[in-house]
Amino acid sequence: MEFEIWYLVVGIAILLNIVVSIFLAxxxxxxxxxxxxxxxxxxxxxxxxxxxxxxFHRSQDAPTKKHKNFGEGPRDGIAGGSSGD
Known part of the structure; x- marks a missing residue:
């Protein structure tokens, strides 16, 4: 019974290492x-x-920005805004 658990632990470690190695590569x-x-x-x-x-690398990835609907961009004073004078 004890050997079966070690086989499972080693198998999970190898699978995890392969997945992370591919992710890093x-x-x-x-x-x-x-x-x-x-x-x-x-x-x-x-x-x-x-x-x-x-x-660590997952936390370093830039979050994806949601697309805004047409016309919901920043209001920078181009159309009818004040000139700041």
């Missing part, structure tokens, strides 16, 4: 050395590095 904002170093860290420290680096 596909990022455009990292240089080649940074990608290689972070993937190495993920495989060196399985659970903590994989989860930590994935969460």
């Amino acid at each position: 596909r990022r455009d904002d990292l240089e080649t050395f940074q990608k290689g170093a972070q993937i190495f860290i993920v495989w060196l420290i399985p659970f903590f590095a994989a989860i930590g680096l994935c969460l």
Whole structure:
């Protein structure tokens, strides 16, 4: 019974490392050395590095902006606004 749990833990760690390695390799904002170093860290420290680096890079992504309907842009005084004088 004990060995079966270890197989499950190791299997989850390998799957998590593969997913995070692919995620890091596909990022455009990292240089080649940074990608290689972070993937190495993920495989060196399985659970903590994989989860930590994935969460870190997810938090660094710019949030997507919602599109505004036509005519709901910023009002900068072009049409009928004051000139500021």
